[in-house]
Amino acid sequence: MAGDNTTEELPQPFDAKHLDPAKRRKHSESPSRSNSKRRENNADEPSIDELPQPFDAKKLEPAKKRQRSRSPSDAPRKLKRPGRGARFSQAEASSIRQRHEQREREAAEAAAAQAALEQRGINDVVRQHYNAVPERGRDWRKTDSRIKGLRSFNNWVKSTLIQKFSPDEDHTPGAHERGRDMAGARDHELLVLDIGCGKGGDLGKWQQAPQRVQLYVGLDPADVSIEQAKERYRNMTHRGGGRGGRGGHRGGRHQPPPFEARFYVKDCYGESIGDIDIIRQVGFDHSPMGRSGFDIVSMMFCMHYAFESEEKARMMLQNVSGALKKGGRFIESLSSTSGSRKKKKGEVAGNKDGDSKDDKEDKEEEEGEVEETAEWGNDLYRVRFPGKTPEDGIFRPPFGWKYSFFLDEAVEEVPEYVVPWPAFRAIAEDYNLELQYHQKFDEIWEAEKDDPILGPLSERMGVRERGRGPLLVTPEEMEVASFYLAFCFYKV
Secondary structure, X not given: OOXXXXXXXXXXXXXXXHOOOOOOOOOOOOHHHHHHHHHHHOXXXXXXXXXXXXOOHHHOOOOOOOOOOXXXXXXXXXXXXXXXXXXXXXXXXXXXXXXXXXXXXXXXXXXXXXXXXHHHOHHHHHHHHHHHOOXXXXXXXXXXXXXHHHHHHHHHHHHHHHHHHOOOXXXXXXXXXXXXXXXXXXXXXXXXXXEOOOOOOOHHHHHOOOOOEEEEEEEEOOHHHHHHHHHHXXXXXXXXXXXXXXXXXXXXXXXXOOOEEEEEEOOOOOOOOOOOHHHHHHOXXXXXXXXXXXEEEEEEXXXXXXXXXXXXXXXXXXXXXXXXXXXXXXXXXXXXXXXXXXXXXXXXXXXXXOOOHHHHHHHHHHHOOOXXXXXXXXXXXXXXXXXXXXXXXXXXXXXXXXXXXXXXXXXXXXXXXXXXXXXHHHHHHXXXXXXXXXXXXXXXXXXXXXXXXXXXXXXXXOOEOOOOOOEOOOHHHHHHHOOEEEEEEEEO
């Protein structure tokens, strides 16, 4: 057993002294040195340039433009069906261009006129127009005038209003309901205020009133018209009673001598008329119990100018109500635009180009949709609104709805304003004015043409032939007349 080495083969106890000393840690080398050494040691390995590189979009080639596929056949592409414009002749296309240019010129002229109007004011425009209208004389109006039938008809309607509503009223209880008046009473003479008297064209009609007129006061903003009215009155005075045999007054009395008349230049819509001396003497009282004042306030074909604004409309009614006595009448005739028809522009005088309806529609479609506007008339008159009007016919607000009106030989595109009847009647009630009568001119003719006084009067005034003959008013003139209405208010 002595020669055995079993003790050396057995596990020995741990002896720290026999451990090798720790090796010193080396610092890492830089990437460049490491790479060079790696290249030296690994000459056969691939270089970094041969490794996959990051994606760089800037180095991409631009996308090639896609080429459209060619038609399999050499036949040309079929064109779309040409529009209606392609079927127009050169003359028609030229006519369309001329209409476009004409509309542009009209729009520019209207804009210039509107600018001038805003600078001058509508009162100046209206005053200048009526001052410029020449006084041609009665003979010309009865024979040479193109609208002599319309003139006679309108004068007959105004005479009808005077005949119906100028008699003094009996104010005893129940008299109004029974329709009584004092037409036969000779102890009271009428006091008449004519607002917008113009050239005095109604002086002869008041001379034929059922009751004698004591005083006539005419007011108008046009100074030249006032001078012509004064001259007309002087001629009546020199004739010693004026024209005879034309009156429709009751009882068949002979024509009386002229009444006393005064004339003043006055804007009755922009200021009070209470500062006029003769009006203060007669009486100017806004109170509903005022017993002094005029029997009649007349306003023929001029009230529409007041509806430029609410302030002017109220000033007009304030002057009317203040000048009327209790039971006095306010009579008026004016244009009826509140129920205006609406037509397309270009339909005023009908189709005069000789084109068929289909051709017209084709051309309108080619030019674009035609603007809807309120415009109508015939060869004698024309009404034109500058833009659209309410579809329901109700003007909101009821002031400032301007339109231009043309009447051959009388009115040259003068600006006027719509008088919406419901609004006007409501405002009139604020000034103690109660409606008694309201009819259009053509309705007045149908209602009064067979009246024992007004029927013969229409013959003497040249409205129809003698012996209740046919009308001497043309259909075109009657169309103009149907544009007007008349009314009467009482001051209560």
